[in-house]
Amino acid sequence: MAVARTRAIALVGLSGSVVEVEADLSSQLPAFVIIGLPDTALGEARERVRSAAGNAGCPLPARRLTVNLSPASLPKHGSAFDLAIALSCLAAAGTVDADSVARVVHLGELGLDGRLRPTHGILPAVLAAARAGHERVMVPSANAAEARLVPGIEVVPVATLREAVERHGGDPGIEAARIGATVDEGEAHAIPASTESPEGDLADVIGGDEPIQALLIAAAGGHHLLLAGPPGAGKTMLASRLPGILPDLSPEAALEVASLRSLAGHPIGETLSVRPPFEAPHHTASAAAMVGGGSRGIRPGAAARASHGVLFLDEAPEFPASVLDALRQPLESGRISIHRANAVATFPARFQLVLAANPCPCGGGDSPDDGCACPPATKRRYFARISGPLLDRVDLRLFVHRVTPSRLNMERDRADDPGAAPVMTSEEARRIVVRARDAAARRLAGTPWRTNAEMPGPWLRGDGALHPGSVATRALDRSLERGSITMRGYDRVLKVAWTIADLEEAERPNAEHVGRALAMRLGTSA
């Protein structure tokens, strides 16, 4: 009787746990049993491992093999356990060095010919292995670049099971000539490098200062934004420019973003992208698509993938109310918890929400002149589809107008006039945003918050001593007295006022800053 063990990683959401894979070889009729809560794909590892081992020139012994995945209570899914199962079996059979196998974490799916296929979620899995203190991880060579993004752990890329066996001191006696040819194909199956979609530049936006100012404030303070306006006014164009003017991600944030992409099966590329993600789910998206779901392998939804970036909901009133309201928890806590019968997965969801909406169902336009025949009640009903609690968390409301011919002419004149002020490019805007964010970060040093939007209201008025004074907030105080804004709204206006002050490099917000913040909250700036 021989027992050998090695390690693999089971992912629940974004957090991975180390799983011990132990194989027992006993002198009974040939059988291959996998126990320890495997799902269907993992149960099928039996057939993949036996065929792969045979075709790699190191067949499994024709005896009874029992593979246990421990802790047995943890649900395990997917095919990334194949390599660990194969090597623990071969170690039990004495084909490879059991000590060598036991020291390494193995990840990867096997093909029937013995090649290693890339799998999803390699990045969070390797991250979990590194955090658990493991020093070496063996991954499919197609996933090597992704695995190497994790600092502090040695990555051993292998293309085939045969190569893995050789690495562990095994000597597959039979020359399996066929495998040599398939290695190249395996490389060709590597996930293609990330192709960043062209974001477009802020300079493309025609429509004056106001929308650009609103974008700058949203980017600098991390405030949620609502864009209302008729079709063709450039709402989508504006929203898609927002990630371009956000500052680069910190290394930890970039790793988290890449982990979520990896888990969702999106390509990552050779290097860690430091640009904030942009997710724009279609309005037919289900709640599971938005926040994440799945009964076995719980996968992140659009909101989680937009973490540290922008979640853009075009045609927001067309989204089912349940989907929009599912965003309330992540907006409040910055995390999404998905509960299933056998597991609870938690994903980060610290995204910036951008909602776009037509003012009415016909989409006719700003005024009756544009052909809108919707009665006021219909318009109100249409907008009320975005629930109050959700709308209350949106600090900036901007009405975007259609570009008029005179505006277009103005822009053309400006382009022709060499003396005119140049239009702001995304790069310049990003510099301004970074400067404002630095000012906020300096002020918030020593607190758990980094941006103005994250500051809690009571702290802002209390311990933080960031109330700009009653002279500056006279108009705001009046709005509160009149009941046109809530206390939460009051706090949010103050936060936006601070962001405006940061952008203008002011010491404290003055009455004008607060007034502008209030106007943007109420959406009356148009």
Place this chain on the structure above:
Amino acid sequence: MAHNIELGRRGEQVAADHLVARGMRVVDRNWRCAHGELDLVLHDGDCTVFAEVKTRTGPSFGHPFEAITPLKLARLRRLAIAWCEAHDRPTARIRIDAVAVHAPASGPAIVEHLEGIG
């Protein structure tokens, strides 16, 4: 077909030689009844051993042991009981073994022996 029977006989002889060399005594060979056939019946000390012999010339049809399915194992158990009843040894200790004979066209045969498979 004749080739397979020939191969089976050769494998059974190799298996019998192997088991005898390990101290067992052949009691019966190719015993048939309505349920089927027993390849080898041996005595190992006070134990009666029923050995199922599987012979292959190469790996293309899988490992010989893989041919012993749960269904065949159940039939072997019935046969073992039938043999004990026919030979008036109802209280004997019994064991079912599997013997795999790899008999390539040229070169020596390799024997694998599993004791007590069910």
